[in-house]
Amino acid sequence: MAFRNTTRREFVRDLGIGAATMPFILNLPSLGFANSTQRKQRLVIMFSPNGVFPETFWPKEEGDKFTLPDSLKPLEPYQNRTLVLHGVSDRIQGDGDSHMRGIGCLLTGTELFPGNIQGGSATPAGWAKGLSIDQEVKNYLQKEQATRTRFGSLEFGVMVPDRADTWTRMVYAAGNKPIAPIDDPYQMFGKLYGRTKDRETLKSVLDDLNEDLKKVGSVVSAADKRLLDEHAAFVREMEKELKADKGNDLGHKIPELDPGIKRENDKMPQISKMQIDLMVNSFAADFARVATLQYTNSVGGAHMKWIGVDKGHHELSHEPDTNKAAVDNLTKINKWFCEQMAYLAKRLAETPEPGGNGSLLDNTTIVWTNELGKGNSHTLDNIPFVLVGNGLDFKMGRSLKFKNVAHNRLLMSMAHGFGHRITSFGSTNYCKDGPLSLS
Numbered sequence: 001m002a003f004r005n006t007t008r009r010e011f012v013r014d015l016g017i018g019a020a021t022m023p024f025i026l027n028l029p030s031l032g033f034a035n036s037t038q039r040k041q042r043l044v045i046m047f048s049p050n051g052v053f054p055e056t057f058w059p060k061e062e063g064d065k066f067t068l069p070d071s072l073k074p075l076e077p078y079q080n081r082t083l084v085l086h087g088v089s090d091r092i093q094g095d096g097d098s099h100m101r102g103i104g105c106l107l108t109g110t111e112l113f114p115g116n117i118q119g120g121s122a123t124p125a126g127w128a129k130g131l132s133i134d135q136e137v138k139n140y141l142q143k144e145q146a147t148r149t150r151f152g153s154l155e156f157g158v159m160v161p162d163r164a165d166t167w168t169r170m171v172y173a174a175g176n177k178p179i180a181p182i183d184d185p186y187q188m189f190g191k192l193y194g195r196t197k198d199r200e201t202l203k204s205v206l207d208d209l210n211e212d213l214k215k216v217g218s219v220v221s222a223a224d225k226r227l228l229d230e231h232a233a234f235v236r237e238m239e240k241e242l243k244a245d246k247g248n249d250l251g252h253k254i255p256e257l258d259p260g261i262k263r264e265n266d267k268m269p270q271i272s273k274m275q276i277d278l279m280v281n282s283f284a285a286d287f288a289r290v291a292t293l294q295y296t297n298s299v300g301g302a303h304m305k306w307i308g309v310d311k312g313h314h315e316l317s318h319e320p321d322t323n324k325a326a327v328d329n330l331t332k333i334n335k336w337f338c339e340q341m342a343y344l345a346k347r348l349a350e351t352p353e354p355g356g357n358g359s360l361l362d363n364t365t366i367v368w369t370n371e372l373g374k375g376n377s378h379t380l381d382n383i384p385f386v387l388v389g390n391g392l393d394f395k396m397g398r399s400l401k402f403k404n405v406a407h408n409r410l411l412m413s414m415a416h417g418f419g420h421r422i423t424s425f426g427s428t429n430y431c432k433d434g435p436l437s438l439s
Contacts, residue, residue, distance in 0.1 A: 011031065015215050015216065015219065016215065017212035017215055017216065018208075018209070018212055020194060020205075020208065020209060020212075021209055021212040021213065021216065023150070023192065023193055023194075023285065023287070024209070024213060024216070024228060024231055024232065024285070025216055025220075025228070026150065026285065026286060026287075028216075028220050028224040028227060028228065028354075028355075029221075029223075029224060029354070029355035031220060031224070038146050038147070039356065039363060040147075040286065040289060040353070040356065040363055041289065041363055041364075041391045041392065041417070041418055042283055042289045042290065042291075042360070042363055042364040042365070042391050043134065043137055043289070043290050043291075043364070043365055043367070043391060043392070043414060043417075043418075044279070044290075044291045044292070044293060044344065044364060044365070044366045044367065045107065045133075045134055045291075045292045045293070045366075045367045045369065046292075046293040046294075046295075046337075046340070046341055046344070046366060046367065046368045046369070047103070047106070047170055047292070047293070047294045047295060047368075047369060047370065047371075048295045048296075048300075048334070048337040048368070048370055049103075049295070049296055049297060049298050049299065049300040049313065049314070049370060049371055049372075050299070050300060050313055050314055050316075050317035050370070050371075050372060050375045051317055051370055051371075051372035051373055051374040051375035051376075051377075051378075051379075051384075052071060052330070052334050052370065052373070052374065052375075052384050053071070053321075053327050053330045053331055053334070053374070054373075054374060054382070055069070056069050056070045056071045056327070056330075056331040056334075057069055057071040057072065057331075057334060057384065058084070058086050058382075059072075059084055059086075059399040061399055062399055062400065062401045063398060063399065064397050064398050066084070066398075066399035068082075070331050070335060071331050071334040071335050071338060072084070072335075072338055072386065073335065073338070074335065074338045074339045074341070074342035075338060075341065075342055075345070075386070075388060077342070077345075077346075078342065078345050078349070078361075078388050078389075079397065080396065080397040081345070081361070081388055081389055081390060081396045081397065082386065082387065082388050082396060082397065083386070083387040083388075083394055083395075083396050083397075083398055083400070083438065084385075084386050084387075084398070084399045084400065085385040085386070085387070085400050085402065085410065085436075086382060086399070086400065086401045086402065087382060087400075087401050087402030087403055087404060087405060088382070088383055088385050088402055088405055088406075088407050088409075088410055088436075089373070089380060089381040089382060089383060089404050089405065089406065089407060090102060090105055090106065090380040090383050090406075090407050091380070091404075091406045091407070091408075091430055092105040092109065092110065092111055092380075092426070092427060092430075093111070094111035094112060094125075095111070095112050095113075095114050095115070095123045095124065095125035095126075096112045096117075096119055096121065096123065096124075096125030096166060097119030097120040097121040097123075097378075098120070098121075098371075098372060098378035098379070098380055099119060099120065099167060099298040099299050099371060099372070099378070100112065100117065100119045100125055100166045100167060100298065101125075101380065102298055102370075102371025102372050102380060102383075103166070103167060103168075103169070103170050103297070103298035103371040104125075104127065104128040104166050104169070104170070105128060105426075106170055106369060106371055106383075106407075107132035107133050107134060107170050107171065107172070107411070108128040108129070108130045108131065108132050108133075108172055108426055109130070109133070109406075109407065109408040109411050109425050109426020109427060109430070110128060110129045110130040110175075110426040110427050111128075111129050111427065112125040112126060112127065112128055112129065112166065113125065113126040113127055113128070113129055113175070113176060114126060115127070115166070117165050117166050117167075119166075119167075120378075125166060126166065126176070127166060127169070127172070127175070127176045127177075127178055128166075128172050128175065128176075128178075129175040129176070130172065130174070130175050130426055131172050131173060131174045131175070131177075132170065132171050132172045133411040133414055133415065133425060134153060134171060134290050134291075134292055135153065135171065135172065135173055135179075135290075136415060136420070136422070136425065137290055137414065137415055137418055137420060138152045138153040138288075138289075138290045139152075140415070140418060140420040141289055141290070141418070147289070149286055149287060149288050149289055150286075150287045150288070151191075151282075151287050151288040152288055152289075152290065153288050153289075153290040153291060153292070154182075154188075154191075154279065154282055154287065154288045154290075154291045154292075155171055155179055155180070155181040155182060155291070155292050155294070156181055156182060156183070156188065156275045156278070156279055156291060156292065156293045156294070157180075157181030157182060157183030157275075157293075157294045157295075158183055158268055158271050158272050158275060158293070158294070158295045158296070159183060159263070159264075159265065159268055159271065159295070159296050159300075159302060160180075160181050160183045160294055160296060160297055161296075161297055164178070164180065166298075167297050167298040167299050168297040168298070170292070170294060170371075171292055171294075181292065181294045183263070183271070183275075183294075184263060185238075185241075185242060185271060185274040185275060185278060186242060188275065188278050189238060189242060189278065192278065192282060192287060193205045193235065204236070204239055205235055205239070206232055206235060206236060206239075213228065213232060216228065217229075227284075227354050230284075231281070231284065231285055234277075234281045235281075238274070238277065238278065238281075241274060242274075265302055265303055265305075266305060266306070268295075268302060268304070268306075269306055272295075272340050272343075273343070275293065276293070276340065276343055276344045276347060277347065279291050279293065279344070280344070280347040280348060280351055280360065283348070283351075283360055283364065284351055284354055284360065286354070293340075293344075295337060295340070296313070298371045299314050300313055300314060301313055301314040301315065304332070304333055304336060307332050307333070307336050308332065309329045309332055309333060311326075311329065313333055314375075316329050316330055316333070316375075317330060317372075317375025317376060318375060318376050319376065320376060321376070330375070337368070338368070338386075341366060341368050341386070341388060344366060345361055345366060345388050345389065348360040348361035348364050348366075348389065349361040361388075361389045361390065362389075362390050362391075363389075363390070363391050364389045364390075364391040365387055365388070365389045365390070365391035365392040365394070365414075365417070366387065366388045366389050367385065367386075367387050367414070368384065368385075368386045368387075368388075369383060369384055369385050369386075370383060370384045371383075381404060383407060385407075385410060391417070392413075392414065392417025392418070392438075393417060393439055394413075394417065394438040394439055395438065395439055400438075402436075405433075405436065406430030406431075407430075408424075408425055408426045408427060408430040408431050409430070409431065409433060409434065409435055409436045410435075410436050411425045411426065412424070412425050412431060412434070412435035412436075413435040413436045413437075413438055415435075416435050
């Protein structure tokens with residue numbers, strides 16, 4: 001190709017296209033901008049709150065022959081790519097109640113600063129003292145040109161409260177520096193493609209780029225031309241999603257909303273799907289190789305009426321185990337969260353790896369976790385960790401049962417899966433036995 005050895009800036013100049021076209025072409029192997037020889041490994045960490053009901057969540061068996069309980073049934077199509085880890089505990093002590101330490105220490109593996117946020121305990125607390133493992137991995141990947149991406153990491157949310165406090169943040173750029181997730185698909189779309197409008201005035205990103213995309217299409221390989229077309233088709237479909245609420249069939253103009261899509265409890269399924277679709281496309285475009293997906297927050301109180309649950313999630317999590325109706329509803333709730341994980345796995349599995357072999361799921365590991373092991377006891381033992389996908393080269397298709405191992409060791413394993421051989425992460429007190437052996 002005539003442009004194979006040019007820089008990105010030279011390519012834009014010589015072909016006579018605008019810089020706004022770059023998000024669509026950075027991952028086209030035939031242009032030489034993307035690293036097409038080194039495997040692209042990815043990590044997604046997904047959070048849901050308030051613990052689980054153990055009897056309907058944890059497999060009874062250990063090893064490669066196990067049955068997924070009701071809460072995990074949606075993962076059956078991916079059972080041979082699933083790793084269920086029982087007995088991994090958040091052993092971080094210090095200030096803050098269990099909900100606060102549960103989410104603040106979950107990915108950082110370190111204590112909370114003293115602070116003035118009063119939780120359920122007698123000891124108030126502040127933000128976490130260290131960076132989170134997703135940001136540790138992001139920083140590692142961003143150091144090298146071959147693994148560097150446009151954003152490094154993307155933080156997605158679904159109905160995360162507007163307020164900023166210890167209960168609402170799990171991602172940290174450093175100690176005392178929480179990163180807020182973006183839980184509005186409009187805002188995330190604008191971040192990825194540089195344009196944010198409300199649904200009535202959204203002008204297509206592609207309207208300004210069609211001629212430039214045609215120019216690029218004339219100088220890339222046939223495979224890259226297909227990838228470019230697929231990327232543009234996704235953006236067009238997402239614009240349609242954002243312009244009109246498909247759940248509205250009133251036959252009249254939808255009232256203008258700010259920021260666009262209805263950001264409310266009953267829209268959680270729609271927001272979840274949009275965010276997952278945006279995440280998958282951002283991976284296909286190599287915008288980032290690390291992402292988080294946070295559903296509500298620690299102490300999250302969503303009312304999941306779409307699955308027949310009228311009471312708030314947090315309220316239900318406090319009910320005793322003898323309350324069968326509450327147990328059934330908690331199982332339904334966690335099954336719904338598991339369905340979101342399964343949908344993400346499905347989208348990754350059906351998306352070919354651009355410029356590589358297999359699918360995005362072959363190179364991505366999704367980690368679903370929680371701030372508590374069980375809601376009514378507020379225990380930080382047996383924190384749920386369910387992994388799907390082959391991105392970190394762990395041996396999948398297993399149910400493993402540990403004996404109260406510190407979750408710091410699992411965080412270290414995630415870094416090691418990327419070749420980042422850290423010897424500790426978070427509190428060094430819980431790293432002495434090294435990373436968990438999962439390969």
